[in-house]
Amino acid sequence: MDDFTPKRRACAAQTAVGALALALLSSTLVASPAHAEDADDAAFAGEILVTGRGLSQTPGRPAYSARTLERRDIISSASGRVEDVLSSVAGFQQFRRSDSRSSNPSAQGVTLRALGGNATSRALVLLDGVPMADPFFGYIPLTALSPDTLGTVRVTRGGGSGPFGGGALSGTIELESAGAEQLGLLTASALGNQRGESELSAAVAPQLGRGFAVLSGRWDRGKGFWTTPRDQRAEASVRARYESWSLSLRAVAPISEDVELQARGLIFRDDRTLRFAGADSASEGQDASLRLVGRGAWQFDALAYVQARNFANTVISSSRFTPVLDQYKTPAAGIGGKFELRPPIGDAHTLRLGTDWRRSSGTMNEIAISAFSGNVTERRQAGGVNSDLGFFAEDDWRLGALTLTGGVRADRTVISGGYYATRDAQGTPTGRTDYARQADWTVTWRGGARLALSEALAVRGAAYSGLRMPTLNELYRPFVVFPVVTQANAQLRSEKLEGYEAGLDLTPMSGMTFTLTAFDNRVKHAIANVTLEANLRQRQNLPAIDSQGIELGAHIAHGIVRFDGSLLWNESKVDGQGASADLDGFRPSQTPNFAASATLGLVPGEGWRLAATLRHVGAQYEDDRESNVLPAVTTLDLFAQIPLGGKASLVLRAENVIDETIVTRNQGGSMDLGVPRTLWAGLRWGM
Template structure:
């Protein structure tokens, strides 16, 4: 059944269900929230931070990944945002456990995993901040009830409800390069439910990511053109049961470095969610995702196509059922099962730089599945909350293959990889003690699991002059971690959180140098990260201050083939990251804010030979009402014009966003 038919069927069901529902006691209208089940009492035992809606709406770049950067320890594989990065490199991780382009953090939108089924990247450009009510980030914490993949933590995106979206709203912005950002949302109550439709379109010529001294006539700006559209409906089925539907479609086109070096991502997602808030609480989710990726590689010496990754169709299919039975006021028991199936294929042509003829045609892919069973209990004893949980995963890696034919269709390589399967157990537990009104203590220990992605298993790639080979024999990554922290509220409007952690990823997958300009994805012994995270906020009258910082001592542990990287910091992991935002609100709906962010030096490769220098950037945001429901908006990115090196491979360098100033109008809400 094509994804479009799933989409239409789901939309029709959601619209049919959004109808008035009266209570038996005289026609009282039931109001639904559109949210999942609430947090459990022990959630504060894990290092969780929240980004509220107002913060999301005042991000100077307007990008969701930059909003997440306000959480100490969050990082993408590279420093580029979703306008100038190749999408396949946009993995999300936490706590300096990065090192490759696959996400080690689990990103959920209304309970649905958002990682690409083939690559594991996050389609950040499709996730508009203005659609969200909040983001909850749990650093560490293991897999628990979230699902396999929450190795470094969990990032939960929650859609905004009708209480803040009702009506029509949007914004139109342009910057000093003539690029535009247009967004609109329309939301209405329909009987006892509601319906929200939204769209966003970002386009522009981009900036030169190649340094001026290295540009050639074929150098191109990092042009981008992307849109996304979402429809979401919520309806009551009973006074304590509601049905939620979400459909998301998007497409993003980007150019990187040279003319013709174009890439695209596109996707269509549909999900249904049934939430029960009665004595037997439950949260049931089912989803389907269709994704695709294309990418064309241009020779950096002859400036003609040498590789055409013309098609990478992938499908994600899965769901989750969580049940919270009534077990007394002192306990919250969670029982559940979740499932995810990822399958996809790569189709690419290798092209001769001299003749333009196809040298080889490659086709590779496979199927990964994970079925998880979990149980967790929170026990409240006065001001102390204890929690413990276990998870059992049945995983499979199967149907893997790699085929290569020459330009005339004759077979050069044909490999079918053996199927694999197994069981893995994960555990987590913690304690949270409210010692006083001003002091809370927390501690936790946990383990987690991540399967290698289809991309890591079967897809080789080239970023000239480096060739990186796939590895169909990769083993699962395993996390073991402990942490302890204190939350302080020394005065009204002042909050401080300090966390110390020790996390170790066994069998960590890394791009390991095995020859001159040759790397392969390998399991190294471990990545060990120890560090301190600080978050602080304060409100003094009309002034707000928010700060976060993370200092991490991370090292790769390798032996045998990986002995050369033993003791090195993992690639793309800075030692220190910090950000401070100061805001002033002179009157209702007025906002002036400035953000200072520092990212320490990091290396491009496992051998620490290609360094990305530290970078400090200054951003700004202003919202000035000019009439009821209409405001002027001004945004500034990298106002000091800092040189941000995002890639350095043997002196081949890419740069991040230069000084950029935006202005426009916001209406509604």
């Protein structure tokens, strides 16, 4: 019996949100009086600039391959989903091609630079400085990240040091919320498509004294499209139904002239059905964080957060169409924080010193069911605790046209409390395995240089290393995509990356930028789903995955015309030895060797935005043995925002307008498909 009932979930969420709302309101009222009572208060108010952001970006960041997306690009995607926004960045990749309407949430891992191979994220995703990966699975709750409330997105490729660098194996994706000055008092949108599906979002962002608050929400629902090809549908086949909602409350208030308090609360829920009736999944979460940012002579950034997540999933037999596995509850908790200090050591240096800590815990609960009788055959439970304590130091040194940057990080990683237990149908214990504690210290580093040869040309180079712990999911939770079973592996080691890159930044004229980066990355002990038998796989550490490639970027803004393009070509392969020797030279699963995106936009007047995005993703393999191919795919998306008067606009969107067939899964000819042609129309206010 699942004791985490909908009623208890609702009560818990309401209690958390109510308490957080009261705390935010109280802090805002105390720290941000609506009226200055005397001349000193008035002068004090006039000197304060509340941004809602973290500390300014360091001068050494341009030494690494990076891309920044501005708000106008973020809110102009054809699907209105954050994964679609990120797909415009060369090297960004989800584990599968399906989006967050038509995939299992546990497959929503993201990575950069063709360093894939399993569904866990190898890139660090931050929202206002807080890691967003699920504490148990490592996937990103994409539906909870509304593009409408984001101000900027920064993607930095390559292994990371600095805060939370222990999760930045392939790079870092920093999502930064929009402030009240970007959102205005009220923003809202309502759209529908030809299948009768709807997307609603709204945000209220009032100025409160010297601070501000943002209350935002989003709701998506639809009967979904057919993910099963017509000739493979059975009586039990259904569309990919989905419904998701999220609610966020964020407040920012000044504590003094150069210190501000930022607080955030987020609750979300996502329900989906995939392929067959009854093949339902649900994910939900309640997150909260507090952040103090000081911008005085001694700058600092102090952050604390807590996350409560849950996941449920039902597996349906593809032959008898009855439940065979009920993963009814996977509660997980994440807590952590960081402290970063930037002492004043002169204008030429930006020194960062700090520490961070993360703890993830969770428990899998599932019931195995006979496909023939419908009776329970076994009850299983597994879980554990992972923790990472990190210390980091990084310095940027400016010497005229030359900028040098270097950093080092030490991580104390601990895997503990791991177990796997079974009971029979009546609940009598039948077995239990407790796994040994693993602990280690790992030192990672990064360094780079950028030299401006002229106003138009700069050269750069960097080298780095990175670390990623195995997730609780990889260590302890087996899973089934019927009929293929993938076993967990409690003996997994942490992944370690070493890499280097060199690049050029060309700015021949104002509004025109071209970038070229060549890279060579190697992930030792890469975790992959390795095939043991026809319908059996296990998570294992491969000796290494090597990835070499070239990234190209282009940005042109001239008059009413805007062009943004990116391209990634890579040669990614498994370095197999010993038990993995038969995989030597194979390309990692779900990893294309070519991807490109090009967006041509027009801004013919105030409030107008017209855009067409052409994307191509090369062929990739479903599995590690290169036995099933996912064909290359090219899609065209369209977007139009047409002002109607005042703050109102008409929005028209078209996903996959040429109705390209997108194969997202291929297991021996059994296929899933991605989004077909989808046409949206609706209204926006204030964006």
